[in-house]
Amino acid sequence: MSRKILLDLEKFRVGKGGRYYFGECVYNFHPDNIGMRTLVEQAMMMFACRKCEDAPCIEVCPEDALEKNENGVVVRAANLCVGCQSCVAVCPFGTIMNEVFTAKKSICDYCGLNDKTRTLKCLETAPPGAITLVDMEADEAEHIFALNDKVLVKEFIWENLINNE
Numbered sequence: 001m002s003r004k005i006l007l008d009l010e011k012f013r014v015g016k017g018g019r020y021y022f023g024e025c026v027y028n029f030h031p032d033n034i035g036m037r038t039l040v041e042q043a044m045m046m047f048a049c050r051k052c053e054d055a056p057c058i059e060v061c062p063e064d065a066l067e068k069n070e071n072g073v074v075v076r077a078a079n080l081c082v083g084c085q086s087c088v089a090v091c092p093f094g095t096i097m098n099e100v101f102t103a104k105k106s107i108c109d110y111c112g113l114n115d116k117t118r119t120l121k122c123l124e125t126a127p128p129g130a131i132t133l134v135d136m137e138a139d140e141a142e143h144i145f146a147l148n149d150k151v152l153v154k155e156f157i158w159e160n161l162i163n164n165e
């Protein structure tokens, strides 16, 4: 078992002063890089999105910036997206946090995460409890799912809630 970054999407959605925020980032190669925002984007589209068959977010996008990938997950081409927020407004489930789709995608290199990592800049500056370091694997009974081999996501998946799982 190796150390992982656990994102609690519900805590990100609390925000501050009516705005979502994703903590600070120390990735040096691009100015304004907030790597956590890209991880949250991936997590919300993978786990919070209801993957509508008709996907009104894709239909409404004036720039054709959204499409479903081979797994049915809606992905955004950041080079096409102009941040108009039409998709945010049209989503019937409030899936998309508006401050996510205003920005180019940032890069997260996990700051060299390993079993000795005690803290991260993003962890210290994100909404309280939104990011923690854990030594565990995905545990669907606890609503914790794997985003990749370094990141877990806690989210209450609507299908599971409907089925009382």
Ligand code: SF4
Pocket: 060, 061, 062, 063, 064, 065, 066, 076, 080, 081, 082, 083, 084, 085, 086, 087, 088, 101
């Ligand atoms: S915010 Fe971006 S992805 Fe959403 S509708 Fe506008 S251009 Fe398309």
Ligand code: SF4
Pocket: 049, 050, 051, 052, 055, 056, 057, 058, 074, 090, 091, 092, 093, 094, 095, 096
């Ligand atoms: S409209 Fe909302 S819930 Fe439906 S596919 Fe788009 S982002 Fe997901």
